[in-house]
Amino acid sequence: MRIVTASEMYEVDRFTMEEVGLEGKMLMENAGRAIAEGIMKEISKQDEILVLTGPGNNGGDGFVIARTLYLKGYRVRVYSLVPEEKIKGDALYHLNILQNVGVPFHRLQNGELAVRLEGMDVIIDAMLGIGTKGALRSPYAEIVDKANKCEQAMRFAVDIPTGLSSDEGVETEVAFKAHKTFTVQCPKESAFIEANAQYYGELEVVDIGLFTESLVNRPGKKVWLKEDVVRTFPVRERFSHKGSHGRGLIIGGAPNMPGAVMMAARAALRAGAGLVSIAASHHLISTIAPYVPEATYTDLNLKTLDIDSFHAAAVGMGLGRSEQSASLFEDILRLANIPIIIDADGLYHLKKMKNMLKEHTAPVVLTPHFKEAADLLDTTVSALKQNPFSLTRAFSTEYGVYFLLKGPYTIITTTDGDQYVVTTGNESLAKGGSGDVLSGILLGLLLQSHHITEALCNGRFIHGKTAEILTRHTHSRYDLLASDVIEGLPMTLRTICK
Numbered sequence: 001m002r003i004v005t006a007s008e009m010y011e012v013d014r015f016t017m018e019e020v021g022l023e024g025k026m027l028m029e030n031a032g033r034a035i036a037e038g039i040m041k042e043i044s045k046q047d048e049i050l051v052l053t054g055p056g057n058n059g060g061d062g063f064v065i066a067r068t069l070y071l072k073g074y075r076v077r078v079y080s081l082v083p084e085e086k087i088k089g090d091a092l093y094h095l096n097i098l099q100n101v102g103v104p105f106h107r108l109q110n111g112e113l114a115v116r117l118e119g120m121d122v123i124i125d126a127m128l129g130i131g132t133k134g135a136l137r138s139p140y141a142e143i144v145d146k147a148n149k150c151e152q153a154m155r156f157a158v159d160i161p162t163g164l165s166s167d168e169g170v171e172t173e174v175a176f177k178a179h180k181t182f183t184v185q186c187p188k189e190s191a192f193i194e195a196n197a198q199y200y201g202e203l204e205v206v207d208i209g210l211f212t213e214s215l216v217n218r219p220g221k222k223v224w225l226k227e228d229v230v231r232t233f234p235v236r237e238r239f240s241h242k243g244s245h246g247r248g249l250i251i252g253g254a255p256n257m258p259g260a261v262m263m264a265a266r267a268a269l270r271a272g273a274g275l276v277s278i279a280a281s282h283h284l285i286s287t288i289a290p291y292v293p294e295a296t297y298t299d300l301n302l303k304t305l306d307i308d309s310f311h312a313a314a315v316g317m318g319l320g321r322s323e324q325s326a327s328l329f330e331d332i333l334r335l336a337n338i339p340i341i342i343d344a345d346g347l348y349h350l351k352k353m354k355n356m357l358k359e360h361t362a363p364v365v366l367t368p369h370f371k372e373a374a375d376l377l378d379t380t381v382s383a384l385k386q387n388p389f390s391l392t393r394a395f396s397t398e399y400g401v402y403f404l405l406k407g408p409y410t411i412i413t414t415t416d417g418d419q420y421v422v423t424t425g426n427e428s429l430a431k432g433g434s435g436d437v438l439s440g441i442l443l444g445l446l447l448q449s450h451h452i453t454e455a456l457c458n459g460r461f462i463h464g465k466t467a468e469i470l471t472r473h474t475h476s477r478y479d480l481l482a483s484d485v486i487e488g489l490p491m492t493l494r495t496i497c498k
């Protein structure tokens, strides 16, 4: 499912209207009806419903929603923040129909609210959409603030909550706090920015018949969905053998962190890796081995370890941050000609030698969380949280790496700058060890997949999905351990990836 900026959405509108020939009025009818259908599932006929409308097409959607609800017998009225003479085009067309049908219609008079917001059971925000520029002007800011204070009301936003920008990089001062946002055709970029989540609430995408084909030549941004996992998950052949499912290497294991490589190895095997080998300090091997008897072990000595005899490797989990481990990491990066995942302490060392990435020819996957990523990109966490798409895309294309920016909305960027967002999971995953398990799953899938992007998206998807399934059935969001996710993978794999 494509994610768009405002300018991309306007291009989709233009293409649909000018080149396909669907009229704007009809698209507005489709949008309003689809959103009204969604809202009707959440409300009752006893509810007092207020639709707040603005000057543009977002307001036009609001007129169609109000008419649809009214004709179905709901108690609805419309409150326009602008005088009728300011409403033009398709929105005016639908305002006329609204008034012909007899839906109660009020408008702001002399700057005063003619309708009370208090006591409303449902407030629908059709004030501003993707045409919003800058901070909210009066009276929008005041009315949004009043609407947000109506604590008993269910609040729905049309397309985007009024006050938010569609694009990343814009700080929000005041915005409508929706319980649920019905977004038209494609989710907007800003829906995946952490600071905006509280305004969007739940997000539902409604199909109104727009054609997104006109965007095919632009770098893509998409949400990776269950249907994508089902379509691309590696297929196992009846006569395959362990070698067909890949030989993976996990390099790490500082004496004080035996758990990291152990969990990564178990996760890789549970995700379907054929063979997993752990290269760690020999003191550690006897500690780890009983917990992962399926793995093989080798002393972490680059004179004897043939990295390229494996199909892919993961390095950095529990590697340590000493000078010695820094030079070990540098040697690994120089020697490896196989796809390599760099996580945790590997990312720490990489900061000082990131130019090596430009010469490195085999695929490299970086899996930082926001702090690690901000350090790598020489920026701050808050700047990265405001602009995660553009900053990671710039880094990925400059250094030629796959970049998996870990978070509740994980953004995966390819070396070409295409981006995928994976939203599965919940706060139970915010715990030590989660990253090690994710790296293991990613390695397991990298070994079995033809496409690196698919391996990364599918790996991150099943990691999050497993946490969701476990916290729904057997665990809470407090007690779930990283290793529980490994043991929960069978449930996800059995249901999603048969």
Ligand SMILES: NC(=O)C1=CN([C@@H]2O[C@H](COP(=O)(O)OP(=O)(O)OC[C@H]3O[C@@H](n4cnc5c(N)ncnc54)[C@H](O)[C@@H]3O)[C@@H](O)[C@H]2O)[C@@H](O)CC1
Binding pocket: 013, 024, 027, 028, 031, 054, 055, 056, 057, 058, 059, 060, 061, 127, 128, 129, 130, 131, 132, 133, 134, 135, 136, 137, 138, 140, 158, 159, 160, 184, 208
């Ligand atoms: N074909 C289309 O174009 C379709 C558009 N649709 C709807 O139309 C919306 C976009 O419509 P528009 O382009 O008319 O834009 P908006 O409806 O977002 O309104 C833009 C207007 O709001 C005012 N405004 C902008 N920033 C402001 C601020 N900071 N404070 C106060 N007022 C401000 C300006 O007068 C501007 O002209 C979408 O979000 C969607 O809801 C849907 O009806 C589907 C079809």
Ligand SMILES: [K+]
Binding pocket: 058, 125, 126, 127, 128, 129, 157, 158, 159, 160, 161, 162
């Ligand atoms: K809106």
